[in-house]
Amino acid sequence: MRLLYYLGTICYLISVHYSPLYSVGGIHMCRMAGRQRNQLIGSSFPTYFAERERAAEGVRLTFNQGTATNYVLTLQAADGHLVPVSFNTAVFRDTTG
Numbered sequence: 001m002r003l004l005y006y007l008g009t010i011c012y013l014i015s016v017h018y019s020p021l022y023s024v025g026g027i028h029m030c031r032m033a034g035r036q037r038n039q040l041i042g043s044s045f046p047t048y049f050a051e052r053e054r055a056a057e058g059v060r061l062t063f064n065q066g067t068a069t070n071y072v073l074t075l076q077a078a079d080g081h082l083v084p085v086s087f088n089t090a091v092f093r094d095t096t097g
Contacts, residue, residue, distance in 0.1 A: 034078035050074040050082060062089040 030037050033048050040048075046055035055073055062068045068089045075083040 032075060032077065032083060034081070048075060050076045058087070058089070063091060066091050 027037070030040060033040065035048075045059060046052040049055040051073060058068060058071045058073065061071070068087075070086050070088065072084065072086045075085050077083060
């Protein structure tokens with residue numbers, strides 16, 4: 001299963017596994033986080049947010065309920081800059097579930 005996030009009004013598409021590790025990160029997410037794509041892939045999703053436990057809870061919530069909407073967090077860029085984000089999430093499954 002993969003979790004896809006749509007952050008804010010511009011689509012910053014990322015994919016997160018239940019673990020919750022990044023598996024895909026788009027160029028816009030890299031720019032917003034101030035990190036290279038290879039730094040995001042395989043890293044822990046919650047570490048990029050000021051409220052790490054809340055970010056982890058957002059992943060759990062989405063996998064448990066299938067979706068989450070208007071879940072607000074504060075992204076913490078590499079330079080320390082804080083960016084409030086609202087994301088909408090959905091779980092996408094292949095034919096095997």
